[in-house]
Amino acid sequence: MARKTKIIATIGPSLDSKELIDEIIDAGANVLRLNFSHGSHADHKKVVEWARSSNKNIAIMQDIQGPKIRTGSLEKAMQLERNNEIKLSNNIKFQDEAILINYEKLFQDINEGERVLIDDGKIVLRVSKKTKTIFTAIVEVGGELRSNQGVAFPDSSLSLATLTDKDKEDLEFGNQLNVDFVAVSFVRNADDILNVKKLINSDTMVIAKIELKSAVKNLKAIIKESDGIMVARGDLGVQLPLEQIPLIQKEILNESNLQGKITITATEMLTSMITSFRPTRAEVSDITNAIIDGTDSVMLSAETSIGDNPILAVQVMANICEEVDETSNKNYLNKKDILVSKELTNSLSKAAVQVANDSNAKALVAFTETGRTPLLISNHRPDAPIFTFTSIDKTYNQLNLFWGVEQVKINRLETTDEMFSIANEWLKDKKNFKKNDKVVIVAGTPPNKEAATNLIRVMMIGEY
Numbered sequence: 001m002a003r004k005t006k007i008i009a010t011i012g013p014s015l016d017s018k019e020l021i022d023e024i025i026d027a028g029a030n031v032l033r034l035n036f037s038h039g040s041h042a043d044h045k046k047v048v049e050w051a052r053s054s055n056k057n058i059a060i061m062q063d064i065q066g067p068k069i070r071t072g073s074l075e076k077a078m079q080l081e082r083n084n085e086i087k088l089s090n091n092i093k094f095q096d097e098a099i100l101i102n103y104e105k106l107f108q109d110i111n112e113g114e115r116v117l118i119d120d121g122k123i124v125l126r127v128s129k130k131t132k133t134i135f136t137a138i139v140e141v142g143g144e145l146r147s148n149q150g151v152a153f154p155d156s157s158l159s160l161a162t163l164t165d166k167d168k169e170d171l172e173f174g175n176q177l178n179v180d181f182v183a184v185s186f187v188r189n190a191d192d193i194l195n196v197k198k199l200i201n202s203d204t205m206v207i208a209k210i211e212l213k214s215a216v217k218n219l220k221a222i223i224k225e226s227d228g229i230m231v232a233r234g235d236l237g238v239q240l241p242l243e244q245i246p247l248i249q250k251e252i253l254n255e256s257n258l259q260g261k262i263t264i265t266a267t268e269m270l271t272s273m274i275t276s277f278r279p280t281r282a283e284v285s286d287i288t289n290a291i292i293d294g295t296d297s298v299m300l301s302a303e304t305s306i307g308d309n310p311i312l313a314v315q316v317m318a319n320i321c322e323e324v325d326e327t328s329n330k331n332y333l334n335k336k337d338i339l340v341s342k343e344l345t346n347s348l349s350k351a352a353v354q355v356a357n358d359s360n361a362k363a364l365v366a367f368t369e370t371g372r373t374p375l376l377i378s379n380h381r382p383d384a385p386i387f388t389f390t391s392i393d394k395t396y397n398q399l400n401l402f403w404g405v406e407q408v409k410i411n412r413l414e415t416t417d418e419m420f421s422i423a424n425e426w427l428k429d430k431k432n433f434k435k436n437d438k439v440v441i442v443a444g445t446p447p448n449k450e451a452a453t454n455l456i457r458v459m460m461i462g463e464y
């Protein structure tokens with residue numbers, strides 16, 4: 001059985017050649033993530049050219065940095081000891097006595113008693129005294145402080161704009177590259193998504209990274225405006241107590257599935273494989289549970305970008321996904337109803353899945369322009385594979401992120417009968433379907449009128 005859960009691999013120095021990009025795609029990556037927190041425009045462009053020149057089926061996701069606050073440069077790493085007092089400032093004048101933090105509104109937004117988390121929360125400080133120019137803080141969790149580490153203020157309310165000037169330039173560059181997805185970092189509310197949509201190509205899908213407390217609070221509205229969400233567990237685990245993350249993950253996936261949107265579960269999925277050849281049992285269990293919770297895709301970050309075994313990490317991820325995907329008929333997967341039930345496309349998709357499941361159909365076939373029909377079919381987690389035919393290049397790429405979907409590129413069709421005969425021939429030729437095998441077709445007809453989804457057809461192979 002083919003794998004249904006999709007895999008996103010983050011690009012970085014460990015995948016720095018055309019051969020390695022080919023290998024990572026062959027190993028099972030469906031989407032390549034370009035992390036714009038690192039690398040130059042020239043680096044990202046090169047990767048896109050390598051990926052597209054190989055003519056393999058792959059989508060490109062641009063992940064913009066957002067307003068990431070960092071510590072300043074240090075000549076050498078320094079050790080922060082528990083219970084020691086240290087100084088913090090955003091003013092370079094104090095660089096000899098204080099740790100610098102590149103946040104302009106530090107003294108406006110941060111107050112005594114609030115925590116400062118450095119390097120994904122590995123170092124924890126608490127502000128004990130504030131003057132106009134310098135903070136005193138107590139080290140609650142010590143560690144080695146290196147240059148330019150990420151800083152988070154989980155107890156404070158920050159007045160940062162979600163989109164920085166760098167993000168705007170990066171989005172313009174993403175438009176030129178014609179990326180398939182844009183992932184937006186540090187989203188706080190639905191307006192953040194609407195603002196990104198104004199700046200990107202209208203056919204690019206927007207993924208909201210849920211990594212702030214305010215995003216969890218505004219979850220429903222953010223999901224409504226997005227094409228999909230990412231459970232960005234790295235920053236989420238800095239902003240919120242770690243023990244809350246598993247249940248928040250379930251809430252985010254559930255709400256997103258209810259609204260019929262794409263879901264990604266990300267970060268530390270196979271961390272041990274950055275250096276090891278084997279995953280831990282806990283990592284295998286985590287990936288399995290994310291799929292059972294209804295994630296469409298799972299993401300690798302450091303494992304593929306800077307890890308020692310990027311290709312192996314994707315192969316291991318693919319094996320774990322396949323194992324879970326094979327159990328889907330045994331009802332482990334959440335088959336949740338979708339709340340957008342007033343959307344006709346959803347009623348038809350749901351009915352088609354029911355017909356396919358009840359009649360043991362060998363496949364569901366969707367014809368699509370935007371991808372909405374196969375996404376809704378996919379969200380109902382049918383037993384049969386979903387073969388999706390589209391004449392739109394970008395939709396073809398984006399289908400790489402949809403659970404259970406295999407896509408087929410076709411020329412634009414004129415008549416409804418052509419749809420049936422194309423599906424009939426392709427299933428016989430490519431999937432070895434036999435006469436009288438049953439398939440359920442969902443489409444908007446006639447195809448030359450760009451009609452919305454309006455047809456469910458049960459077809460026997462050989463009828464056309």
Ligand code: PEP
Nearest residue numbers: 211232233234235266267
């Ligand atoms: C995360 O925080 O989990 C994440 C995916 O974002 P980034 O890698 O940009 O920190």
